[in-house]
Amino acid sequence: MNEVRTAAGAQGSAEASVGAQARERIRAGSAEPTSGLAPGLVQANLIAVPADWAFDMLLFAQRNPKPCPVIDVLEPGQVESALAPGSDLRTDIPGYRLWENGALVDEVADATEAWSRHPDLVSFLIGCSFTFETGLLDAGIPIRHQEAGRNVPMYSTSIACRPAGRVHGNMVVSMRPIPARQVAEAVAITDRFPAVHGGPVHIGEPEQIGITDLDSPDFGDAPVIEDGDIPVFWACGVTPQVAIQASAPPFAITHSPGRMFITDAPEGTFRQ
């Protein structure tokens, strides 16, 4: 699943890749959500924990592949992903969250200073469902939050993940309202992307997974739902952030929900 072909020679060449250009803009200060940016390239969630917590976190991901499909793991202290030559995880994400003992203590645009205080961080990149939105759009399926210029709505659920050592927590899902006649096609398309959460975990009936108010997501923006839409829920890479809250490692850095790391890997890399 992670034996990927990365786009050749992105950084430093006269023609920087689409991914490298997007990272460059972000490094220069852009803080926008990344849905719709660099279409066709895999986007990733970040979770970085101290080396002492790395086994538990990797095992949590291995045991919960739907919300936590690992596409790259960087060894302690490394910040350049093999999926994006020339990248720097400390600067190339539009927004970061800093966590101490399970509490969100700060949100920053640049994580270089925080990283320098924790030089043994092990970084996990987890596939993001933004990746398959291109496939949905290509099939004529509307992406309501993109049309409205909003971040995707995300919700904490009552679905328990399988724990691993000290790491535990419930699943977070992203929601896209899909016209009823196109739901089956949306399932078929996204099912082909197991490394970016794959098919939905739940369709309709939000209260069955503990979501009481669709208009008040726990992360991201309120949804735009049109007549005849069905709410469709995909496992979400924000799940490890909820696990960080529940499990309280001494320190962690994550991306801000909706603000992803853009790789050079074509989405087809991880397609079945």
Next chain:
Amino acid sequence: MNEVRTAAGAQGSAEASVGAQARERIRAGSAEPTSGLAPGLVQANLIAVPADWAFDMLLFAQRNPKPCPVIDVLEPGQVESALAPGSDLRTDIPGYRLWENGALVDEVADATEAWSRHPDLVSFLIGCSFTFETGLLDAGIPIRHQEAGRNVPMYSTSIACRPAGRVHGNMVVSMRPIPARQVAEAVAITDRFPAVHGGPVHIGEPEQIGITDLDSPDFGDAPVIEDGDIPVFWACGVTPQVAIQASAPPFAITHSPGRMFITDAPEGTFRQ
């Protein structure tokens, strides 16, 4: 991939499952290779390392999913797999190898004593290609080593695995001679089992992957090759044993090649 449904209530019931019965015979002393035993159930390779090495080993597996498809990871000191209720990894495998600093120091029929000296061992179960042999047989494809009552031949290759921290090494492959007219079907069938090595990594031309003498495998028994057979090579779960040799952790326990852990998980559990 590891969200499996295990066969219900195997151990202790009046009707023990096929898997539990096989483990019971092994626990009582059977030391035979397990190819052909408990048809239709997933068989697994064992690799157990000290907790301090567990992250590197899990990352090695994550980075090399073809030879190292992880189907279960037990937390430090645990010996009962979720894939086989009532099992005990210390006794339910027909043969064990004990490793110290990369050297094979002993082969034993029962690992209880060795385990007691290293109570923090983290055990990895890795899918075994014996699992898909049932699918091949069902399609009328001969399994030569089973017909001859031999262990499958396995070879060290020149294919380097992607390293992870301190863990590195070359890939080991198993080989099955397949009649030329059935090779394509064997590929199609095994490709549907990604959690037990999936499709072949190489077909014909053994010397291209560093195998100079097919009749002298590095593990298992010499092959039976009939006229018109093509040697077909699948990534093999013995790969971590070669990585143990190359990487030299202070201690490790593995299964003996060809002598597997039989789970209660139906092979369909891991089929695509």
